[in-house]
Amino acid sequence: MEKKQMIYEGKAKQLYTCDRDDVYVMRFKDDATAFNGIKKAQITNKGALNNQISTILFHQLHRHGIKTHYIETLNDREQLCYKVEIFPLEVIVRNIIAGSMAKRLDIEEGTPSSKPIYELCYKNDELGDPLINEDHAMALGFITEVELRTIKETTLAINQLLISLFDRIGITLVDFKIEFGKLPDGTVILADEISPDSCRLWDKITGKKLDKDRFRRDLGNVEDAYQEIFNRLHEVYHD
Ligand code: UDP
Numbered sequence: 001m002e003k004k005q006m007i008y009e010g011k012a013k014q015l016y017t018c019d020r021d022d023v024y025v026m027r028f029k030d031d032a033t034a035f036n037g038i039k040k041a042q043i044t045n046k047g048a049l050n051n052q053i054s055t056i057l058f059h060q061l062h063r064h065g066i067k068t069h070y071i072e073t074l075n076d077r078e079q080l081c082y083k084v085e086i087f088p089l090e091v092i093v094r095n096i097i098a099g100s101m102a103k104r105l106d107i108e109e110g111t112p113s114s115k116p117i118y119e120l121c122y123k124n125d126e127l128g129d130p131l132i133n134e135d136h137a138m139a140l141g142f143i144t145e146v147e148l149r150t151i152k153e154t155t156l157a158i159n160q161l162l163i164s165l166f167d168r169i170g171i172t173l174v175d176f177k178i179e180f181g182k183l184p185d186g187t188v189i190l191a192d193e194i195s196p197d198s199c200r201l202w203d204k205i206t207g208k209k210l211d212k213d214r215f216r217r218d219l220g221n222v223e224d225a226y227q228e229i230f231n232r233l234h235e236v237y238h239d
Contacts, residue, residue: 001025001080011037012050012197018080022184023071026079028054032197034216036128043215048076049226050195055079056233057162057194064161066154068190069181084181084191087143088123091151093159094175098200099213116159118152123179150188151180158190166201169232171210174200196226 003016003025011033016025028047033040051073058070069081094101094117101117102109120137121129132140134148155178166173176199179192192198196211203210209217210225 001074003027003078012047013193022083023080024083025074026081026193028077028079028193032212032215032222034212036125039216041215043222043226045223046197046226049223049230050193050197051077051079053195053226053230053233054193056230056237057165058190060165060237061158061161061190066158066161066190067187069192081191082183082189084183084189086179086181086191087147087151088140089137089143089151089179090121090123090129090177091155091180092119092121092175092177093117093155094119095159095163096172096174096200096202098174116156118155147182147188154180154188154190162194162199165237167204169236170204171229171232172202172204174202176200196229201229 001018003018005017006014007017007024008015012029012031014027014029016027018025028051030042030044030046031040032043032046055073058068062068062070069084071080071082073079094113097107097111097113098109101107120132120134122132122140123129137143137148138145158178162176163173176194178190178194178198180188181191182188199211200213201211202208209219210229214220214222214225
C-alpha cells in the first residue's frame with residue numbers, strides 16, 4: 001500500500017492517505033514529548049518498538065472481540081488502519097494511583113485502587129487537556145450518551161484484558177490512555193495506539209518503570225524499557 005499525502009501530524013505519529021479511501025497509513029515516529037509538548041526529545045527506535053507493541057496488543061484485543069481500527073502492519077514503522085473520526089477524548093483507566101491523579105489529589109503514587117478508576121480528558125492542547133465528565137463531553141457537542149456508554153463499557157473490558165495480558169509477562173498495568181473513533185456507519189471502535197507511551201507499566205517483581213515515565217522523569221534507559229516490553233510480549237504473543 002503506497003502512502004500518498006500526509007493528512008495529520010501529531011506528537012508521536014503521522015497519518016497518510018493511500019490508494020484506498022476508507023483506510024489510512026499510520027506512521028510511528030521516534031519523537032517523544034511530555035508536559036503538553038514542553039519537553040521534547042528523540043528516542044532511538046521508539047517508533048518501531050511502539051508499532052510492534054501496539055500491533056501485538058491490538059491483535060490480542062481483536063481476538064477477544066474488541067473492535068479496533070487496526071488492519072495490518074505494513075513495515076517496521078507503519079500500520080494500515082480504518083479511517084475514523086476521532087473523538088477528542090483521552091479515555092484513561094487507573095488500577096493503581098500514579099501520575100496526575102496522585103499529584104492532584106495528594107495520594108501516594110503506587111496506592112492501589114479498590115476498583116478501576118475511569119477518567120475522561122478533553123483533548124485540547126490550548127486548554128491543557130482538562131479532566132471532564134460525561135455531561136461535559138455531551139455539552140461540548142461531539143458525542144452522544146449512547147456513544148459514551150459504548151466507550152466506557154469497551155474501555156473497562158479492555159482494562160481487564162490488558163491486565164491479564166500484562167500479568168502473563170510479569171508486568172503490572174498501572175494505568176493507560178486510549179482513544180476511540182467512529183466509522184462512517186457510526187460504529188465506535190478503538191483507534192490510535194497502545195504502547196509504553198500511553199500506559200504505565202511496572203515490573204511485578206522489581207517495581208521498575210518500563211514506560212514513558214522514564215522519559216518524563218529523566219530516569220534514563222528509555223529505549224531499553226520499551227525494548228523489554230516488546231521482548232516479553234513477543235515471547236508469549238507471537239501469533
Ligand atoms: N497519557 C497519555 N497521553 C496524555 C496523558 C496521559 O498517553 O496526554 C497516559 C499516561 O501515559 C498514563 C495515563 O494516561 O499512562 C494517565 O496519565 P496521567 O493522567 O497520570 O498524566 P501524566 O502523568 O502523563 O501527566
